[in-house]
Amino acid sequence: MEFFNWTNNQLDLPTVLAMVIGAVIVLAFTLGFVTYAIYFERKIIGWMQWRIGPNRVGPLGLFQTIADVLKLLLKEDVVPAKADKVLFVIAPIIAFVPSFMVLAVIPFTSQHYFTAMSNVGILYYIALSATTILGVLLGGWASNNKYALIGGMRSAAQMIAYEVPLAMSMLGVILLAGSMNFVEIVEAQQNFPYVWYIVPQFLGFCIFLISATAELNRTPFDLPEAESELVAGYFVEYTGFRFAFYMLAEYVYVLAMSAIAVILFFGGWSGPFLPDWLWFALKVSAFVFFFFWVRASMPRIRTDQLLSFAWKVLIPLSLLNLVLTAVVKALT
């Protein structure tokens, strides 16, 4: 499989071909994941609420999401007359392109086929995922709608506020592993003392999980898209495929964030007996399930409480976690 390890190869025809094939496979995998994550979410939440969930389109409703996407494709593409047309059109693209770009550094298996082994993997992820905020803010601004504007502002405030503790909770892991490379972080967890980083970094993991939920706009932090006084939020004017872009970005981030949680705190692909890709898939699915589960059982937090929670609780805690990790690391 040296063939696919394209970052170290010369840029000749077979390498380019491998890059393209790799990218297509990751894309296909991701789209498949998104399609069935949505189906899975609706089924899981349905069962938790004494409902059946989608069961009409295809066997067991398996084609429901495909039908939904097709419907969105066929919808009229409305650009509001008073909107800033250029920004309105590019905002969803700005939001969703980085969501696919971050997948480039996530090692799905020990061989990390198809994906880059970057020495600044974490930095790359944080930097790119932050770009999505721009798309959200621009979308809210360009719609020229009061609800969308307030929604966009709130989303930007929320995502920026939670970006800080998210990054700082990752710092603890970086300190322990001594690397920002996702592959090396996973390998470091296989060395002495043979525990996943969730054990030494439990506080960091809690902060990571809360901030990740807020980053992903999932319940109880789903204000940007579900706050009832704002009708929907920043994408209230979006229809058809532009709307689908925002939704797609969201679910790709669910995949990416779950993958990162698994890599940083749960030993990535490592595990006994089963093949490594299956371990990775299982752990990621457990996280995805967790996000859905929380959605079925939590009310939504209020926007000012959300921000004060980030700045007054999570950031001091993540600083404390960082200091503690550094002290422990220096002593051992």
Next chain:
Amino acid sequence: MAGLRTEELTMNIGPQHPSTHGVLRLVVKVDGEIITDCDPVLGYLHRGTEKLAEDLQYTQIIPYTDRLDYVGAMANNHALVNAVEKAMDIQPTDRAEYLRVINVELNRVASHLLFLGTYLLDLGAMSPFLYAFHAREKILDLFVKICGARLTYNYMRIGGVKWDAPEGWLESVREFVQYMRDQMPMYDELVHGNEIFHNRVIGVGKMTQEEAIAYGMSGINLRSTGFNWDVRKNKPYSVYDRFDFDVPLGKTGDCYDRYWCHVREIWESLKIVEQALDQIEPGPIMAKVPKIIRVPAGEYYSGVEAMRGELGVYIVSEGKDKPYRLKLHRPSFINLQILPKLLKGNLMANMVAILGATDIVVGEVDA
């Protein structure tokens, strides 16, 4: 930042808005996140029930009352027939009175369940809504069996009720009471101790007892401030004086108290239903009433405790078979008046929590 130009933002919320529960429209001015002014615009569901009633015989008015507070239509029926009976001095039969009480209290449970579900949905909790509707559906099934309708019952008549309980109905009500008592702790556990829920409702939308009385409020909105006023207790009508039940009171008059009073009232209503089931006996369901109902000339008022407060019916009669004027004291409409006062100076994010807790039904606000 000193030179930054800021502007007040006027937001139009409704009449088509997911959290105004119907066609209520609010014109809200916000300064940043703070509400500086709120102007409720009513009338989108106005059908002129009071005017229509002037052209209808008393029995014909009953189905129109169904459309007032459409989640608690049994109490609306009861308010009208009770007022006419009081005016004409008709005593409905015992069995009819018990059937009325059972249905009104079941309807109160259904209405409060709807409040709990939609209120928590407004606050972002999705599951309680479905659980509450699951239980509410069982009540609606009972109503379908006794009167054939799920929402607009048209069940009560002057002097009694239209239909007797079908065979096995009273037993299924008893089963339901037991079922509901088993379910309630589960609903409670899901939200009651939840920190996020507490943060969103405790201390939010507070009103004092004096304010509540000055605004003429009634029902849970008044009781949440700690003022003990329940028409069923204070001016007993029908057979309510034969039951032993408590009136849940709040302390601070905030959204949490209003939520909690709703939960407690479900328990109390179940208590009343159970006692009514124990006391009900076979017998006729209609008293002897004249063929054509003519309320003697004069002015009459009587109120019942509907789901949202005191629903009063004021009849001005000239001794004909139709009222000269029929005025409805509609609790939702009166309770809504305090909303601008509660919202002013509050956070925009609290708007939904406060509006939801005021518990209005637009059908009743606009009549």
